Amino acid sequence: MPNTSANQTFLQGGGEMGALMRAHDWAATPLGPTDHWPQSLRSMVSACLNSPLLGTILWGPELRMLYNDAYIPSLADRHPAALGRPVADVWGQAWDMVAPAFHHAMRTGEGFAQNKVELPMVRNGQAEITYWNFSAAPIRGEDGSIVGLLNQGIEFTGQVIAEQQRLAAKQQLRDMNEQLAHEVAIRTEERNLMWDTSPDLMVVIDFEGVIHRVNPAWTELLGYAAAELIGHHVNEFIVEEDHGSTVDAYLATARGSQVRIANCYRHKDGTQHWISWVAAPAGVMTYATGRDITEEKTRQAQLESTHEQLRQAQKMEAVGQLTGGLAHDFNNLLAGISVSLEMIETRISQGRLRDIAKYLSVAEGATKRAAALTHRLLAFSRRQTLAPKPTNAAALVNSMLDMIQRTVGPSITVESIPAPDLWPALVDPSQLENALLNLCLNARDALMGGGCIVIEMGNCEIDADRARQQDVPQGQYLAMHVTDNGTGMAPEVLAKVFDPFFTTKPMGEGTGLGLSMIYGFAQQSGGQVRIASQLGAGTTVSLYLPRYDGEASFDPTVTGAASVAAAQRGETVLVVEDEPAIRLLVADLLQDLGYRAIEVADGNAGLEVLQSGVHLDLLITDVGLPGGMNGMQLANAGRLSRPTLRVLFITGYAADALPHRLETGMAVLTKPFSIASLAEQIRGLIG
Template identity: 60%
Template sequence: MTLDDAEDLRRRIKALEAENVRLEALVAADVSRRKRTEMALAEREERYHTLFDSIDEGFCIIEFIDGPHGPLSDYIHVEANPAYAQHAGIPNVVGRKVRDMVPDEADGWVELYAGVLRTGVPVRFERELIATGRHLELAAFRIDPPGRRQVAVLFQDITARKGAEAALQQLNETLEARVVEAIAERKILADIVEGTNAFVQVLDNEFNWLAINSASAGEFERIFGVRPKAGDNMLGALKNQPEHRAALATIWQRALAGEEFIEIGEFGDPSRDRRHYEMRFNALRNVGGEQIGAYQFAYDVTERLREQARLLDAEEALRQSHKMEAVGQLTGGIAHDFNNLLTGIIGSLELLQTRLSQGRLSEIDRYVTAAQGASKRAAALTHRLLAFSRRQTLDPRPTDVNRLVMGMEELIRRTVGPQIALEVVTAGGLWPALIDPSQLESALLNLCINARDAMPEGGRITIETANKWLDDRAAKERDLPPGQYLSLCVTDTGTGMTPDVIARAFDPFFTTKPIGQGTGLGLSMIYGFVRQSGGQVRIYSEVGHGTTMCLYLPRYYGTAADAGAGDDRAEVVQAQTGRTILIVDDEPSVRMLVIEVLEELGYAVREAKDGPTGLRMLQSGGHIDLLITDVGLPGGMNGRQLADAARVTRPDLKVLFITGYAENAIIGNGQLGPGMRVLTKPFVMDTLARRVLDMIGEQ
């Protein structure tokens, strides 16, 4: 090989090496382009699937296949987005044939989409998917080239819209009939409002009439001289009548502020025919609940009120007649009984005076005894009258009614006699009552005597106690406030009472007993005593089956004391000297007798005839151990006021009230303060002496 050949070979080798480098560079560039292409394809694929899965409408790609019914007789779902199941109501359709999914509807769907595949013409249509009952709106187009045999379908569920369209169509079809019906209803309502005897007005929030019927317009014109119509302003119509304008504005403002109420108003000329109206106001609201005005229904109630007034006058006249009849019966009975008693007292005193002048001292005792007996019966009569009128002075104490009843059981047995069976049923855990125990004993004995008299052939008396919770209904039936009460009932198996007798049973001097066998004051005394004590008496009776008399007494929240415990001592002991008593009474004879008894006991006694005089003596600084005062005193100061004023400077002063008549308010509603006692007139001097010794002995 020559040098030239070698050089030529070297050049060829270099050329080959350069070509090889160039070829390697070309290969490397081609790999880089392929990788970029693959990455771009991957990105496009990702964007496609993201878009595919995010479409709100249902989307699928179907591919036709040859089936048992021939070429292109079935298709398979090759792709479907998540919204497919939401709109079509069929999940997991990828890989499933249409004839497997909806066999009854497959022919129609295949025919429709095969036409798109053959012609390449897109279609848009609506169809009901019978399998799920949904209405779908669809669009379909061919995916080229045709040889792929694929069709894309885009759809959405329009079931709700189709329902609304159907409802709207039905509404449109019936709208005319409904309009006719509504017009007829409004006409009927308008005819009713126009034809009613009520005066109907409707105002907006600016006092403009929205509506007014003819009756109201005519009445408005009659009263105010202006005939209104819809659209007028009420305040403007009355601009020349400021008084009426202000009155109507005031009452309508309440209605326009949302208040619903009934008002009785008077309008018209007082010198001529002034009329009364019952006006009912209500708020007027729109469909959103916002108040847009108010309406009024007014009625002329003048004649009704006049008739009511006439009836009330007649009732008052009847009540007055009954009252005068009762007063006549009461005064006649009082006069009869007191005349008998006074005859015994006056006659005994006259004979006593005659026998003293004759020196026949041996006969004095029986006249004194007769006079004392008549006096005591007169005192009992006044006590019954005061009990009936609820004016007696009570001495209420916490009382165990069960113990009181059981303590009287033997006395009642002896009183009613052996022909009457007595049964006592006491309730366990009976509440105590704040009551005058002696008055309750008297009431119970009186009820048992009445029960005995109702059973002349014998029978059974049942005394029963119980706790009672009276709710609103039960309390109203018994004319009592709701609350807790205890009942004391006496039941007999006697002749019973008619409704007329029950209605008059508590009237004074009313009795069904023969003349001379009853005063007619027993039940009236019980009624007055129980009512004064805050309770009630009720009669339950049936002719031929017996009677139950029930006393309802308010519960006392505390501990009951021994019932019926006496305060008077068996005998009077001589008082210690050095004690001073002030007696205040406007009756000189009472002062004289009290002073004589007290001085005989060894007390120093001072006296006053009225409250102011007694107060000056109490404020003078002299020593006084006990104040004895009447409750009803002249001079502008009663006994309770005197005692309260005296205790300002003498807080520990003992006070004994003596009274024949006292309002509860004077005694303090039956509640006396510490160191205060009551003694009811008339009283025997021994009782006064015992009470004074007890009170001073407490010091």
């Protein structure tokens, strides 16, 4: 039963242990009830309970333990069962190691103190080594005999472990430093060995390009002794054209960058060596290693020369193919024209004038086909004369649908699908019509007499990644897709479709310039064309045309014969043309139309007329003129003194002489042209 004695004032305070002792059933222990405890025990227990130092009273012959709160952590899992039990039962083997000193104190009354005592213990199920400073003082009873011991101490196991760890870390650091010093010594030795034996050039230069150290390879590779290099600027040994890149390189290392560079060094004997360098900063110096790549450069140059020869051979093969195709087609066309003219001459001499009309028709047809062929060639070479303008592609396609449908035949369905809010395109509308018609004709041939052609239009934003993939400038485009569900193309055919004169049609059917013309037109317009096809699954040709940022309208082109507009007031036209036949025909045509014509053969003569006081209503000039002044330059010079001068350029091949957009009051007419188209252009400019 718990001790119920009220005489427990000596147990007041003491924290956890004071409460445990007050509640403990001491009557059931050999110590008996607390009110029977001698005063000496009461006094020592009271002092121990309220001491901040680790302490325990070892009482009686069995040295039973009465301890304070400071002693609890050392007991660990032995608390609270240790209270009132013999110390030998509580500590077991650890007590056996220190017991002799305690027993000696009990016998003799001589206290003792021991420091840095190492004790193995098992606490919380874990074996450990503990470290203590402790002491024992005898307790005398009322009769003066020794009845117990006051055991006080300090456990400093944590401090010992911390010190051991510190010493271990210190030793580890010492070992690491020794290992590092050893490795540095080895690396230094290796670097020195590499410096002395490496076949590569090694150099240390400052951030102003002055050489401070070189390895022996400089002498072996470039012929210079170290004394001839140290203290000199690196550019003294480099060919002049590489000076700038070399300076940029060591300045970059001064900013902390690693640099790769190849430059050309002069050997002491005057020969040249290409060196590939890797350079990096180290403190206030640049360290660089260079490898001789002269042989690689020579091999590369030889390889590039071989590739260039191959490219030239391929170009010549293409030129041969081009000229062969041209010769075939133009010979056919010239034969139609020349034979028709001979037959006309024969029929006139025979008086058979009725037959002249059919020969004229043949000659005119051949002339138109020749003009179409040259236009396709110029489009293929991206040299045709374009007149780009803001174009509503949906309206353009809509105006052509009936004509396309009649051309492809009733067994093929033609459908137009424009996207809502379709952007206008900046493009030559007549050339776009021509390209679209060619694509629909190709689709018709692939449909083998029946199927569907879909013309789909939409807005397209091409970002940087897609621009690289499709070889087109980044930006906004109108995309026009012409899709058929026809036979499609095999990969080997698809790879050649843009080649000039390549055709899958039988001999004599088609020129093979349709898709190459469309490719050239798209490129010259600042766009691109792409084709996707699969054998048996149809074909899609996609035209990407630059967006026009604004509004655009479209007036359908009026085809067929136009009425010839005659002169209104006998206007005067200056004709500048170096080809006598064309100059004669244009002048005669002008006179037939009621205009007064002034004819000159070159730009200088034309400029004299323009700078004179003669009245002029219009300048008609070829673009390519002899004498060093082309038609565009002549027109610009004429407008200096005649700011409102109207100009009509006639050309068969303008190359780059004409700007992408003509100024107000200027127009262009490509050769060959009809009387009606010339008259219409003249009337439009003068009117």
